[in-house]
Amino acid sequence: MGMTRRRFSALALCTPLLLWGCGESSDKQAAATPPPTPTDEQATLLIYCGITMIKPIMAIGKLLEQREPVKMVYTQGGSQDLYLSLKKSHEGDLYLPGSASYLERNMADGLLGNTVHVGYNQAAFMVKKGNPLKVKGDIKELLREDLSVVICNPESGSIGRETKKILTDAGIYQQIFERATYLTTASRTLNAALKKGDADLILNWRATGYFEENKALFDVVDLPASMAIPKKLVLSKLTFSRHPQLAEKFMQLAASEEGQQIFRDYGFLDNKADIR
Known part of the structure; x- marks a missing residue:
């Protein structure tokens, strides 16, 4: 990008x-x-x-x-x-x-x-429709240098707390925190970042990818349930x-x-x- x-x-x-x-x-x-x-x-x-x-x-x-x-x-x-x-x-x-x-x-x-x-609730990756950058359901995709990543502030929305937990368990939280394009405050603003083109990849609650205003624009890429544990x-x-x-x-x-x-x-x- x-x-x-x-x-x-x-x-x-x-x-x-x-x-x-x-x-x-x-x-x-x-x-x-x-x-x-x-x-x-x-x-x-x-x-x-x-x-x-x-x-x-x-x-x-x-x-x-x-x-x-x-x-x-x-x-x-x-x-x-x-x-x-x-x-x-x-x-x-x-x-x-x-x-x-x-x-x-x-x-x-x-x-x-x-x-x-x-x-x-369950966390998942979201990408633009058609997944043009071929993002896989692997948490380490967030480390790809060719992707702009936006994540949620863990001090604000529930998806921020869940993101921190998933990335900490994977041993990559600090790396992602430091390379993220920016932090946002909630699931709605994560989706806005993807829509605006600020992000190629977000980690968000998967249900939002099926909302009427999003489903024609986003693809949901599921992570393993052992990592993205339903909440x-x-x-x-x-x-x-x-x-x-x-x-x-x-x-x-x-x-x-x-x-x-x-x-x-x-x-x-x-x-x-x-x-x-």
Whole structure:
């Protein structure tokens, strides 16, 4: 690639993006029945959601809006950034990070309550459609001198933490960190780097390669499951939720067969997948 490599570190936290329930929907999941009539007593359910999972979560939220007098609101961003936001504000009802490790590391704060398993995330390479540079499913492809590589900051998004773990286990993290064209903050900005031509190769959550806006532009190159181990996705109710019963209904719907079909439609492994 003829581009001059730029080297900088995205140290600033990614500002979470607020989305209202009407902002995006899934045509696959649209229902014919009208939603309940809004009233002055209508609840608002706020979900903090990692970027990679926002599409299935919004599709499930649309179903809940059609069945309950509730308005869904979403904040999306890097998993740790989202946690810091909810911790500071003490507002909201549910939290879905890109890996269960974010729940484990923050559980002592007492803000995370009941949980439900909703599927699995898995890392993979992504390249331009047709794989013109013939990238193989080998982690050491990241060392190729003819490739521009962009990786995620491990201090921000869940894919950054997963990238660091995979590369550390392979013994090449420092090499890749030093030769990367630049660091970015989350799965969405990794995909943007590939689209813009800043990167020939990224390591990202594989489900994003199957999103409607990406699947015609990207090819997914899978890594061995022994290296890119599927990561459990766990949805947690926040202990300060103002609408705990509605939050539980959302959790039940997300974990049901109906909710799991939505996750499968967006390229995720479901909560019954055999990952041995």
